[in-house]
Amino acid sequence: MHGRTLTIALTGNPNSGKTTVFNHITGTRQKVGNWSGVTVEKKEGFLQRHGHDLKIIDLPGTYSLTPFSIEEIVARNYILEERPDVVIDIIDASNLERSLYLATQLMELDCKVLFALNMADLARARGINIDADKLSRLLDVPVVFTVGNKNQGIDELLEKSIELARSDSGVSRRRRVRYTHDIEQSIALIRGLLEEKTGKNFPYNTRWAAIKLIENDKIVRERIKEILPDGFKEVLYEVQVQRDRITDLYDDDPEIVMTDERYGFIAGIIKEVMTASTRQRVDISRNIDLVLTNRFLGFPIFMIFIWAMFQLTFSLGAYPMDWLESGVNIMSSYMDNMLPESVLKDLLLNGVVAGVGSVIVFLPNILILFFCIALFEDTGYMARAAFLMDKIMHLIGLHGKSFIPMLMGFGCNVPAVMASRTLESRKDRILTILITPFMSCSAKLPVYVVLAGTFFAGSAGTVIFCIYIAGVVFAIITGRLFRSTLLKGEDAPFVMELPPYRVPMLKSLLIHMWDRAKMFLKKMGGIILAGSVIVWALSAFPADVHYSTDYSGESEGLKAAFDARAANMTGADLARQVQERNTALREIEKARQAEQMERSYMGKIGNVIAPIFAPLGIDWRGSVALLTGFVAKEIVVSTMGVLYAVDSDEESEALREALLASGMTRISALSMMVFVLLSLPCLATVAAIKRETGSSGWTVFSILYSTSMAWIVAFSVYSLGRLVMT
Amino acid sequence: MFLSDMREGQSGVIERVGGNGLLRRRLLEMGFLRGTEIYVEKYAPLKDPLELIVKGYHVSLRVEEAAQISVVNVKQGR
Numbered sequence: 001m002h003g004r005t006l007t008i009a010l011t012g013n014p015n016s017g018k019t020t021v022f023n024h025i026t027g028t029r030q031k032v033g034n035w036s037g038v039t040v041e042k043k044e045g046f047l048q049r050h051g052h053d054l055k056i057i058d059l060p061g062t063y064s065l066t067p068f069s070i071e072e073i074v075a076r077n078y079i080l081e082e083r084p085d086v087v088i089d090i091i092d093a094s095n096l097e098r099s100l101y102l103a104t105q106l107m108e109l110d111c112k113v114l115f116a117l118n119m120a121d122l123a124r125a126r127g128i129n130i131d132a133d134k135l136s137r138l139l140d141v142p143v144v145f146t147v148g149n150k151n152q153g154i155d156e157l158l159e160k161s162i163e164l165a166r167s168d169s170g171v172s173r174r175r176r177v178r179y180t181h182d183i184e185q186s187i188a189l190i191r192g193l194l195e196e197k198t199g200k201n202f203p204y205n206t207r208w209a210a211i212k213l214i215e216n217d218k219i220v221r222e223r224i225k226e227i228l229p230d231g232f233k234e235v236l237y238e239v240q241v242q243r244d245r246i247t248d249l250y251d252d253d254p255e256i257v258m259t260d261e262r263y264g265f266i267a268g269i270i271k272e273v274m275t276a277s278t279r280q281r282v283d284i285s286r287n288i289d290l291v292l293t294n295r296f297l298g299f300p301i302f303m304i305f306i307w308a309m310f311q312l313t314f315s316l317g318a319y320p321m322d323w324l325e326s327g328v329n330i331m332s333s334y335m336d337n338m339l340p341e342s343v344l345k346d347l348l349l350n351g352v353v354a355g356v357g358s359v360i361v362f363l364p365n366i367l368i369l370f371f372c373i374a375l376f377e378d379t380g381y382m383a384r385a386a387f388l389m390d391k392i393m394h395l396i397g398l399h400g401k402s403f404i405p406m407l408m409g410f411g412c413n414v415p416a417v418m419a420s421r422t423l424e425s426r427k428d429r430i431l432t433i434l435i436t437p438f439m440s441c442s443a444k445l446p447v448y449v450v451l452a453g454t455f456f457a458g459s460a461g462t463v464i465f466c467i468y469i470a471g472v473v474f475a476i477i478t479g480r481l482f483r484s485t486l487l488k489g490e491d492a493p494f495v496m497e498l499p500p501y502r503v504p505m506l507k508s509l510l511i512h513m514w515d516r517a518k519m520f521l522k523k524m525g526g527i528i529l530a531g532s533v534i535v536w537a538l539s540a541f542p543a544d545v546h547y548s549t550d551y552s553g554e555s556e557g558l559k560a561a562f563d564a565r566a567a568n569m570t571g572a573d574l575a576r577q578v579q580e581r582n583t584a585l586r587e588i589e590k591a592r593q594a595e596q597m598e599r600s601y602m603g604k605i606g607n608v609i610a611p612i613f614a615p616l617g618i619d620w621r622g623s624v625a626l627l628t629g630f631v632a633k634e635i636v637v638s639t640m641g642v643l644y645a646v647d648s649d650e651e652s653e654a655l656r657e658a659l660l661a662s663g664m665t666r667i668s669a670l671s672m673m674v675f676v677l678l679s680l681p682c683l684a685t686v687a688a689i690k691r692e693t694g695s696s697g698w699t700v701f702s703i704l705y706s707t708s709m710a711w712i713v714a715f716s717v718y719s720l721g722r723l724v725m726t
Numbered sequence: 727m728f729l730s731d732m733r734e735g736q737s738g739v740i741e742r743v744g745g746n747g748l749l750r751r752r753l754l755e756m757g758f759l760r761g762t763e764i765y766v767e768k769y770a771p772l773k774d775p776l777e778l779i780v781k782g783y784h785v786s787l788r789v790e791e792a793a794q795i796s797v798v799n800v801k802q803g804r
Contacts, residue, residue: 095782097782253747255751259751259754259759260759263754263757289777295771298770387777388771391772391773394788494775494787495786495787496786497786498785
């Protein structure tokens with residue numbers, strides 16, 4: 001070993017093939033996390049090469065380092081503050097001109113840069129030839145050709161990076177963008193002032209800082225204010241004088257003039273190093289788009305793809321889901337038989353296994369969904385989907401890409417909320433996360449089936465359909481409301497590249513899928529585990545209930561009576577008697593369970609909150625059922641089963657009869673369905689919201705908003721309904 | 727005329743990019759500079775957004791954003 005670990009950061013435009021290169025360098029030795037404080041994905045890889053420990057950081061893909069978006073701020077801060085040994089700029093060879101814009105900004109920073117000219121084979125096929133040697137000489141930056149998806153040039157890239165990291169050569173001056181005389185004068189003036197004020201202690205390159213000040217970069221201004229509390233006013237004054245001067249001279253904002261100049265510099269380089277044959281070759285991507293974003297075919301094809309994704313995720317996913325479910329069942333019955341009767345066993349079985357089991361069954365859905373999303377993203381279709389849907393989604397104040405998470409919400413909110421990370425803007429992401437829970441997930445369906453089936457026998461289908469539509473309408477209202485209030489502000493520009501279609505690489509897809517799965521299991525597992533144990537404890541304690549009836553005595557008596565009668569019976573009579581006995585025993589046990597539930601903490605809470613639900617026409621049993629629905633919406637039905645002391649099957653006639661007998665009406669059933677539709681999402685979804693927003697504030701807000709809306713709407717339904725019906 | 731007034735299959739030369747700071751800067755950084763040739767590849771099925779070819783790559787803008795870009799020398803074809 002040569003000692004210290006070398007840090008290599010990868011930057012590049014979105015769609016430059018950066019992630020593919022990263023995957024090739026690091027393989028599966030990746031660590032995926034978030035940049036602290038923001039929900040921008042941070043990927044790191046560790047490996048050893050040529051006697052060095054290497055740490056590879058995949059910075060977010062950006063078009064520039066102007067700190068407007070989170071991604072740009074993250075990338076720039078990393079380079080500025082963490083000072084990686086080498087920064088590799090992945091350049092899409094077919095897009096040299098635009099890619100060099102980011103490159104010029106990197107070159108202005110004090111860091112060692114290396115260019116990877118990626119996908120030059122594709123560029124050549126499109127008639128673009130690049131003289132890499134000349135580019136390297138002109139900018140004094142090492143250039144390596146890579147073909148990311150064929151794993152070519154990756155070794156050389158690493159070798160050159162290590163060489164560059166170990167070389168003592170400072171940062172060359174030759175490669176810097178030269179601005180026109182007037183601007184250079186301003187830069188020199190401010191630079192001189194900065195050097196005079198700070199001496200040698202300035203942490204950044206002074207030329208770069210001067211340029212950023214002229215460009216009115218807020219972050220750099222703040223940093224310099226911290227570094228230079230005394231001289232800051234003077235520096236700022238000079239900056240303003242220079243900015244005014246440039247504005248006067250060029251009749252435009254200085255930052256625009258600088259951008260223009262950089263592109264001018266780039267144009268000069270392009271003229272020297274790139275030759276493009278004038279004849280346009282056939283562009284396969286354009287031909288594909290003739291069909292996929294066609295005026296008439298675009299939408300139907302999109303719908304087919306989405307339908308296929310939905311089917312794969314939820315229908316195909318149902319098989320492994322069943323296997324996992326039976327696995328969990330086998331495990332719990334094994335534990336049931338093996339462990340002695342105790343509170344610990346109850347905790348393990350009904351708390352831990354049941355809770356974690358209820359989450360792990362989502363794993364196949366998550367894997368398939370993210371495989372499909374990765375497929376859409378890696379092929380380039382995601383951008384087309386956004387292109388098609390943007391007009392519609394924009395009406396709700398959302399981005400075209402929000403469509404996918406919202407649609408997935410009908411299946412399960414957990415993957416849907418996770419899918420929101422395909423959105424670039426944080427505001428879009430939060431808004432999407434806030435409205436996704438209104439898409440009625442499949443776990444809520446059994447509740448509707450029971451309630452609508454019981455109280456709206458003939459028109460249950462219509463009622464359930466209306467509930468679904470109500471969810472969508474509510475999502476739209478919420479979207480519009482928040483876009484114009486809480487999440488107001490400048491819309492992030494839509495400006496979205498439509499990258500050429502590419503054949504996806506299985507390895508990338510699998511890595512992507514596995515990252516998600518890991519994240520899901522790790523983070524969800526913790527919260528779910530804790531939540532399930534709490535809910536279990538609330539329903540299991542206090543254990544020493546003083547029952548109103550002596551249930552065990554009753555069943556003992558029943559057994560004794562049976563034994564007495566059975567002594568002189570045989571054959572069919574005996575069988576019938578056994579059956580009768582068992583039914584009677586079950587009835588007693590159910591009654592006991594119902595009373596236990598009522599007297600448990602959960603039942604007490606249910607009784608306490610019952611007044612809150614009373615205006616909605618829901619009694620204490622309904623309240624408890626809704627509370628337990630926090631763990632998973634499916635549980636609402638089984639809790640009702642326990643509380644009404646009947647078999648808890650959605651097909652069960654007994655539950656229907658019990659519901660009808662309980663004093664519930666059509667209107668209160670409707671009100672309860674509305675509440676289930678809109679009220680706080682299940683625990684797993686809350687965990688996903690917490691994870692994706694990265695903010696407890698938004699998580700709590702989401703819970704409070706949806707639940708209070710649920711109450712208000714259910715109350716309105718109940719009150720209005722009663723007015724109309726009487 | 728403005729970019730949003732151009733029809734499918736027309737090309738033009740950018741004269742000026744307007745709009746708020748964020749949008750304007752982003753557009754410039756992506757190569758929408760004065761004098762750059764721009765080609766309208768297609769409008770989305772719902773007439774918004776639109777797909778453009780600029781500096782050899784495909785990019786989509788909303789119509790309201792395209793309305794901030796003024797163009798000259800508009801002609802049929804590239």
